[in-house]
Structures are given as structure tokens and as C-alpha cells.
Amino acid sequence: MTRAALVLLFAALACPALAQVAGPTPGEIVARQQAYQNQFQAQLQADQLQHLQQQNAGALATPDPGVQAQAAVRQQQIQQQIDQNAALQQRMAAPDSSPTDISSQLQQYNAQLQQLQQTPAPAR
Numbered sequence: 001m002t003r004a005a006l007v008l009l010f011a012a013l014a015c016p017a018l019a020q021v022a023g024p025t026p027g028e029i030v031a032r033q034q035a036y037q038n039q040f041q042a043q044l045q046a047d048q049l050q051h052l053q054q055q056n057a058g059a060l061a062t063p064d065p066g067v068q069a070q071a072a073v074r075q076q077q078i079q080q081q082i083d084q085n086a087a088l089q090q091r092m093a094a095p096d097s098s099p100t101d102i103s104s105q106l107q108q109y110n111a112q113l114q115q116l117q118q119t120p121a122p123a124r
Contacts, residue, residue: 045106055121060072
């Protein structure tokens with residue numbers, strides 16, 4: 001072996017970190033992508049809930065007590081989902097949150113949201 005090759009070999013053995021390039025693992029990449037998708041889904045649900053709340057506001061303001069009562073119940077359901085969404089977004093911000101668990105919770109909330117969207121709003 002030449003002297004230069006021997007020096008390089010000893011240098012590589014002494015500093016194995018120099019021989020490796022650090023970067024995210026495939027699992028870390030998938031988790032990061034899932035976290036971004038979760039953030040997008042949570043924001044989309046928040047926007048949809050805000051829209052439902054705005055639609056319901058008119059029924060809350062109507063002079064008909066029956067419509068007001070229906071709108072109040074609907075408002076309570078919407079607010080409950082808004083609170084769930086906000087709590088989930090806080091969990092997502094925690095460094096130890098699991099993107100897979102969050103995704104599962106978002107799917108459940110999405111099913112509840114779809115059910116709420118399919119329920120007709122009180123007629124004014």
C-alpha cells in the first residue's frame with residue numbers, strides 16, 4: 001500500500017462519521033409527509049367548520065323559536081367539533097405526537113364533519 005492510501009485508510013477508520021452522509025431515514029421522510037398532510041387536513045376541517053358556523057348564524061338570529069332551538073343544537077355540535085379540531089392541532093404541535101395516531105383521529109373527525117354537513121341546516 002502506498003503511504004497516501006494508508007493515511008486515508010487510517011483517517012477513515014478514525015472518523016467514521018466523515019464517511020457517512022447524514023440525512024433523514026425513509027421512515028422519517030414518511031412521518032414528515034404524514035405530518036404535513038395532517039396539518040393540511042386539520043386546517044381544511046377548521047375552515048369547513050367555520051363555514052358551517054357562518055351558515056348556522058342566520059338561523060340563530062331568526063325570530064322563530066323552533067328554528068332558533070334547532071340552530072342552537074347545531075351550533076353546539078359545530079362548536080364541539082371546533083374544540084376537538086383545536087385540541088388535535090395542539091397535539092400535532094407536540095414534538096412527540098404520532099402522525100399515524102393523528103391521522104386516525106382526523107379520519108374520525110372527518111366522518112363526524114361529513115355527517116354534520118349532510119344534516120340540513122334549520123330552515124329560516
